[in-house]
Amino acid sequence: MSPTDLDRLSSAIRDVQDFPKEGIVFKDITPVLGDPALFRLAIDGLVEFIDGQRVDKIVGIDARGFIFGAAVADRIGCGLVPVRKKGKLPWKTHEISYALEYGEATVEIHEDALIEGETVLLVDDLLATGGTSAAALELVKRQGGDIIGAAFFIELGFLDGRKVLEAEAAGEFPVKALLTY
Numbered sequence: 001m002s003p004t005d006l007d008r009l010s011s012a013i014r015d016v017q018d019f020p021k022e023g024i025v026f027k028d029i030t031p032v033l034g035d036p037a038l039f040r041l042a043i044d045g046l047v048e049f050i051d052g053q054r055v056d057k058i059v060g061i062d063a064r065g066f067i068f069g070a071a072v073a074d075r076i077g078c079g080l081v082p083v084r085k086k087g088k089l090p091w092k093t094h095e096i097s098y099a100l101e102y103g104e105a106t107v108e109i110h111e112d113a114l115i116e117g118e119t120v121l122l123v124d125d126l127l128a129t130g131g132t133s134a135a136a137l138e139l140v141k142r143q144g145g146d147i148i149g150a151a152f153f154i155e156l157g158f159l160d161g162r163k164v165l166e167a168e169a170a171g172e173f174p175v176k177a178l179l180t181y
């Protein structure tokens, strides 16, 4: 992806101060989604990360990870597996809890979502502290998924989520983001 294309994407992202709570600068991606050329460009960038590797399933994280994940899955012709916040998935699930700044959260995956050995690309809109993605990767590993990468539209580099995910990856797969702040 060219620097000009990355600039076009970056310029469209809207910083919303103090959302959802004071002190957070929320990266609003809806202007990218609402512009067909920019949305396609963002998906182009995520697809480039795959670099011709075989992907059986995209694992998308609740909720904006579904938007990017579904578009990538459709583009490359693979399946989509949702990792959701606890209580949203209708069938039998595996779950994992992880620490948040205050308290903890739980995410779930359907227990039959992956067949052992299937290749998986994790997709989310944004990598912040890495807690959510690390939990999702752990669920994929428990089901015997073969993770080929973790791909993000945006990375907030100052929150060091990359370190958390790279520890989880242990050199086995790359962590990639289109735009880093």
Ligand code: AMP
Binding pocket: 024, 025, 026, 027, 028, 061, 062, 063, 064, 065, 124, 125, 126, 127, 128, 129, 130, 131, 132, 133, 161
């Ligand atoms: P984390 O587990 O800290 O990496 O948080 C990642 C999840 O929280 C992603 O699914 C994002 O959608 C969301 N998120 C965290 N921080 C922000 C932010 N500043 N702007 C937009 N989304 C965020």
